[in-house]
Amino acid sequence: MLGVPIQLAAPSGAVSLETNLLLAPIAGWCDLAWRVTVREFGGVGLACTDLLSPQGLLCGSEASVDLARTTAEDRPIGMQLYGSDPRVLADGARWCADHGATVVDINMGCPVDKVCKKDGGSKLMCDPGRAVAIVSGVRAALPAQIPLTAKMRLGWDEPAALRNAAGELACMLAGEGVAMVTVHGRTTEQRFKGSCRHEGIRRVVELVGERFGAWRGVAGPVGEGPIPVVGNGDVRSAEDAVSMMRATGCAGVMIGRGAFGRPWVFREAWAAQRGKRVEALEPSEGEKLDIVLAYFERMREFRSDGYAMHKIRQKISWLGKSINGSHCRALRDGVRGAGTPPEVHAAVEAWRAGGVEHEPVGVRNEPVG
Ligand SMILES: Cc1cc2nc3c(=O)[nH]c(=O)nc-3n(C[C@H](O)[C@H](O)[C@H](O)COP(=O)(O)O)c2cc1C
Secondary structure (H helix, E strand, O other), X not given: OOOOOOEEEOOOOEEEOOXXXXXXXXXXXXXXXXXXXXXXXXXXXXXXXXXXXXXXXXXXXXXXXXXXOOOOOOOOEEEEEOOOOHHXXXXXXXXXXXXXXXXEXXXXXXXXXHHHOOOOHHHHHHOHHHHHHHHHHHHHHOOOOOOEEEEEEOOOOHHHHHOOHHHHHHHHXXXXXXEEEEEEOOOOOOOOOOOOOHHHHHHHHHHHHHHHXXXXXXXXXXXXXXXXXXXXXXXXXXXXXXXXXXXHOOOEEEEOHHXXXXXXXXXXXXXXXXXXXXXXXXXXHHHHHHHHHHHHHHHHHHOOHHHHHHHHHHHHHHHHHHHHHHOOHHHHHHHHHOOOHHHHHHHHHHHHHXXXXXXXXXXXXXXXX
């Protein structure tokens, strides 16, 4: 349903999101600084932490607790847990509820060996009984006002996708109290190869609609539906978001990599769904540089200078993709070569003062100024 915000049912009441657009969890990217940076542009209905280890949270591991860190401006926030033990996940979910989660999400889509070998992530799609036990245990452990959601793929492999494993699992989980399912339109075996399959997402939407009623923007009682099915995969622009929604009938769209270079894609996608022009919503070149610096400063504030330096050097390539049509090698080289925070600022300001770089990508420019 284009332009209709999502509601997530909880046993007591429902959480109403401002839009139907979600910022995807992307391990290594979607930290607090990035979430706040993306939210600033508007259009984000819900953002999610990277996948969190419940054991890590429960034993107070610094790495896990850092990943789960949130603030008042980072709302509404989904905290995503992975694992395979219903009791540990239930305890982890309670930890999340006590530490600011608006929503708790269970990861059933991660294809990484480290996670699947321990029967978590997308391996849960091969063991629906365990997935159901997890959802039932976590639902029972969570406070009544907190919705529980799940994220999955089309299935482990091609035969699973063909028999609509995701649709079947989504229905089982909805019956156990899941308030929303997000489906990445690839199988686990595909990982990130090939393109996202709209017809696979469509079949999930249809099956959930048949069993729990078609989604019309209003959540039904927990365990009875209707529930929203959110589509995910390869959405890079407002146009992509609208075409995914039209092709699949999904209730909303989750965007991950498409936000790396265009964190304002959510406000564009929200405007496009309501028939508004999106061209005017692209920030100016100067504002794009401000975004780089604001993000960098937030990483310093929320984590440390060392963390911010490491991450900004990694991410400037992605952030630069929308700057001067991606012709900004001097900016990228300047930031990557910076040794201290003031040098990062100096590199950005040098680029700002130097104006436009006309050389084609691949020709090295010295930092200007
Ligand atoms: C590097 C990387 C890390 C990811 N980490 C997570 C994660 O922690 N939890 C999760 O559910 N999905 C994770 N994903 C999957 C994304 O959330 C999303 O489903 C996928 O990237 C497809 O969406 P996109 O094309 O909009 O990026 C990750 C993807 C990538 C590329």
